[in-house]
Amino acid sequence: MNSRHAVLGRIRAALADVPSEERPEDVPVPRDYRRSHTAPGEDTVTLFAERVADYRATVTRTDRARLPDAVAAALTARGAEHLALPAGFPVELLPAGTWQWHPEPLDVPALDALDGAITLAAAGIAVTGTIVLDTGPGQGRRALTLVPDYHLCIVYAEQIAADVPDALARLDPRRPLTFVSGPSATSDIELDRVEGVHGPRTLDVIVVNPTPLEPRP
Amino acid sequence: MSDRGVVWLGSPSFPDAAREALKDTQLRANLKRATSTIRTKRLAVASELDDWEELRETAAAIKRRTARHLDHYLVQLEESVTAAGGTVHWASDAAEANRIVTDLVRATGEREVVKVKSMATQEIGLNEHLAEAGITAYETDLAELIVQLGDDRPSHILVPAIHKNRTEIRDLFTAEMGHWGQPAPEGLGDDPAELAEAARRHLREKFLTAKVAVSGANFACAESGTVVVVESEGNGRMCLTLPETLITVMGIEKVVPTWSDLEVFLQLLPRSSTGERMNPYTSTWTGTTDGDGPQAFHLVLLDNGRTDTLADTVGRQALACIRCSACLNVCPVFERTGGHAYGSVYPGPIGAVLTPQLVGVENAASLPFASTLCGACYDACPVKIDIPEILAHLRAKVVEADRRPLKPQALAMKAAATVLDSPRLLATAQKAAAIGGRAIARKGRIRRLPGPLHGWSDTRDTQAPPAESFRTWWRKNREGDR
Numbered sequence: 006m007n008s009r010h011a012v013l014g015r016i017r018a019a020l021a022d023v024p025s026e027e028r029p030e031d032v033p034v035p036r037d038y039r040r041s042h043t044a045p046g047e048d049t050v051t052l053f054a055e056r057v058a059d060y061r062a063t064v065t066r067t068d069r070a071r072l073p074d075a076v077a078a079a080l081t082a083r084g085a086e087h088l089a090l091p092a093g094f095p096v097e098l099l100p101a102g103t104w105q106w107h108p109e110p111l112d113v114p115a116l117d118a119l120d121g122a123i124t125l126a127a128a129g130i131a132v133t134g135t136i137v138l139d140t141g142p143g144q145g146r147r148a149l150t151l152v153p154d155y156h157l158c159i160v161y162a163e164q165i166a167a168d169v170p171d172a173l174a175r176l177d178p179r180r181p182l183t184f185v186s187g188p189s190a191t192s193d194i195e196l197d198r199v200e201g202v203h204g205p206r207t208l209d210v211i212v213v214n215p216t217p218l219e220p221r222p
Numbered sequence: 223m224s225d226r227g228v229v230w231l232g233s234p235s236f237p238d239a240a241r242e243a244l245k246d247t248q249l250r251a252n253l254k255r256a257t258s259t260i261r262t263k264r265l266a267v268a269s270e271l272d273d274w275e276e277l278r279e280t281a282a283a284i285k286r287r288t289a290r291h292l293d294h295y296l297v298q299l300e301e302s303v304t305a306a307g308g309t310v311h312w313a314s315d316a317a318e319a320n321r322i323v324t325d326l327v328r329a330t331g332e333r334e335v336v337k338v339k340s341m342a343t344q345e346i347g348l349n350e351h352l353a354e355a356g357i358t359a360y361e362t363d364l365a366e367l368i369v370q371l372g373d374d375r376p377s378h379i380l381v382p383a384i385h386k387n388r389t390e391i392r393d394l395f396t397a398e399m400g401h402w403g404q405p406a407p408e409g410l411g412d413d414p415a416e417l418a419e420a421a422r423r424h425l426r427e428k429f430l431t432a433k434v435a436v437s438g439a440n441f442a443c444a445e446s447g448t449v450v451v452v453e454s455e456g457n458g459r460m461c462l463t464l465p466e467t468l469i470t471v472m473g474i475e476k477v478v479p480t481w482s483d484l485e486v487f488l489q490l491l492p493r494s495s496t497g498e499r500m501n502p503y504t505s506t507w508t509g510t511t512d513g514d515g516p517q518a519f520h521l522v523l524l525d526n527g528r529t530d531t532l533a534d535t536v537g538r539q540a541l542a543c544i545r546c547s548a549c550l551n552v553c554p555v556f557e558r559t560g561g562h563a564y565g566s567v568y569p570g571p572i573g574a575v576l577t578p579q580l581v582g583v584e585n586a587a588s589l590p591f592a593s594t595l596c597g598a599c600y601d602a603c604p605v606k607i608d609i610p611e612i613l614a615h616l617r618a619k620v621v622e623a624d625r626r627p628l629k630p631q632a633l634a635m636k637a638a639a640t641v642l643d644s645p646r647l648l649a650t651a652q653k654a655a656a657i658g659g660r661a662i663a664r665k666g667r668i669r670r671l672p673g674p675l676h677g678w679s680d681t682r683d684t685q686a687p688p689a690e691s692f693r694t695w696w697r698k699n700r701e702g703d704r
Contacts, residue, residue, distance in 0.1 A: 009312040012474065012525045016293045019533035023290045029479065032287035038276040038486070056499065110513075113430055113464060133500035146514040147463040147505075151456065152430075170485040178446040178481040179306070181463075181511050184488075184504035189456040192496065193365035193381055194388055194414040196256050202364060202418050203425065204456025204503060 041168035042132045049131040050162045056134025060187020062208040068217045073100040079209045085120035089149050093142025121155030129165035130172045139180040156205040161213045226526050227316040227347045228580045233565030236588040240559040256384050257551040263497025281486050282606040285542035295444040295477045302447030306509020308519040315526050316346035324355045332434045338458045339363035340438025342471045344567045362457035364421050371398040377561030379547040388412040399424050435461035439472040445480045448508045462505050468516035475541035490604035495546035527580035536615045540575045542605045549599035571599035575612040583619045590616035652691035
């Protein structure tokens with residue numbers, strides 16, 4: 006406890022110029038910045054899809070009825086067969102086929118042996134093209150979306166916040182949160198961007214419209 | 223003064239180091255390309271936000287509020303982290319922080335730790351200290367890995383290995399990886415993607431087996447106890463979630479009041495730093511979570527000269543720094559000398575103001591002069607640190623500390639002050655300068671001078687002074703007009 010007292014004492018001594026009656030709220034913090042950088046009436050779902058794609062993630066848009074088909078198409082395109090399935094994931098979203106779903110809990114070596122993971126999300130952020138995971142139902146523990154090399158994430162249109170301030174207001178800081186903006190990347194060698202170092206090298210995002218995009222054939 | 227780390231012992235002063243660095247044309251070319259690339263990206267994404275200035279104002283104000291009530295917010299942070307299942311430790315200086323971390327690692331019985339890139343642990347020399355205690359620390363950020371394998375020093379806050387090109391990195395991986403773990407693959411090429419893959423394979427076994435991790439923190443919210451790490455590669459997520467024990471070393475200035483304050487910094491930091499709308503991965507955690515991630519979390523709050531910095535009412539604004547490195551990339555001095563010349567873990571303009579304050583100006587006396595005072599760093603800073611103002615303030619302190627015995631610059635400053643105070647003396651001095659200056663000038667330029675002025679004249683030419691001063695000219699031509 007000695008250093009605690011020492012450091013706090015030094016801080017108080019260093020702040021001799023701050024009047025003792027001043028409270029933190031007395032130091033003005035202007036909040037003149039915008040809550041969102043979207044234009045009035047802008048389609049935030051389309052913006053989200055464009056911004057996620059900017060990071061070289063693959064984005065597809067579908068509706069609820071066609072979601073299992075979209076999942077099947079993504080997994081086929083990636084050749085992913087063994088997938089981690091987080092607790093609470095709605096099984097009716099899974100397509101029929103030869104895919105092997107490995108339900109949680111899975112230990113790290115088991116995760117490492119899989120092709121990828123499929124999850125829901127807690128929120129999306131349109132302006133920054135970010136998906137947020139909070140380990141809630143259908144999202145799995147943090148390791149689930151980290152250790153396998155492929156992450157397929159389903160985001161519902163109504164989960165997409167316009168910008169960072171709206172998104173943070175929707176999230177609970179007491180939960181462990183992961184903000185994902187594109188696949189793992191590095192620019193450490195001659196500032197050349199390389200996708201994929203330690204996190205999933207491939208990120209597919211499926212954005213689900215609440216209403217049918219068009220009548221089913 | 224206890225040993226605070228921060229500066230590299232035995233480093234030459236900035237002018238000497240810079241002179242050597244300037245001879246390295248390869249380094250200058252690498253730096254110029256890197257800094258101009260990242261400048262362009264930063265400007266593009268910052269200009270997407272038409273309220274950029276308002277965001278900067280708010281960020282500066284949040285930091286000002288936090289600094290003026292730092293004791294309040296640290297106590298609040300301690301309470302909220304403890305309530306969420308974490309343990310908080312206080313470290314007065316580098317030695318104490320190193321001792322705390324070493325003891326925590328020892329208590330787990332482990333001899334290896336994985337590390338997330340962290341300026342605070344570099345500042346205190348944690349890796350070297352752990353090595354003395356028989357504990358191996360593995361850097362897992364690609365650039366930090368390159369620096370560690372090369373037994374090198376970081377040269378940039380964001381991209382510490384920017385001074386190395388791909389061929390040098392390939393050779394380093396081939397020669398050194400095998401000594402630390404998984405060797406580089408046979409016939410490794412120098413394509414960045416191939417090198418990144420080699421790093422992935424090299425570190426994978428460490429991630430999947432490590433029991434203890436050490437990280438820094440970009441932010442910590444006092445109200446909720448939430449700690450934030452911002453990164454790109456996923457190595458941070460690996461270290462923050464897979465091990466059983468997580469130890470975070472954080473400078474006391476990293477605290478912010480509330481969770482919602484992050485809405486400002488998460489907009490400013492990635493755009494200023496890597497020139498992206500958002501970095502690939504941001505992790506936040508609050509204490510521990512049952513069944514997910516480390517089950518033991520320790521937060522070490524580090525002073526190490528920060529309270530001395532806080533005591534300086536001009537210099538304390540440097541504590542607002544969010545380590546984005548935007549000031550490095552716009553600085554004409556950094557662009558030519560690179561980061562090593564600063565002799566400190568904090569290079570560039572922010573290093574020139576932070577380092578002397580953390581260690582005392584007498585221990586880094588040349589750094590406040592490592593600038594042209596052009597102001598580009600102030601314009602680029604997302605939290606509006608007035609770096610030129612602090613530089614000028616610290617220069618005065620250096621000169622003051624240097625008075626006995628009187629050195630040329632102190633004499634010059636003193637003489638200048640006397641002359642500028644008196645209109646009569648100024649007029650005489652200007653007349654003398656006009657005569658003297660024209661006498662030594664050749665073709666209108668003053669080149670190399672003898673004596674104490676050679677330090678100025680060795681590196682630049684000066685225009686010969688005009689035949690008469692503006693004041694004289696005015697008196698002759700205009701005074702009657704009034």
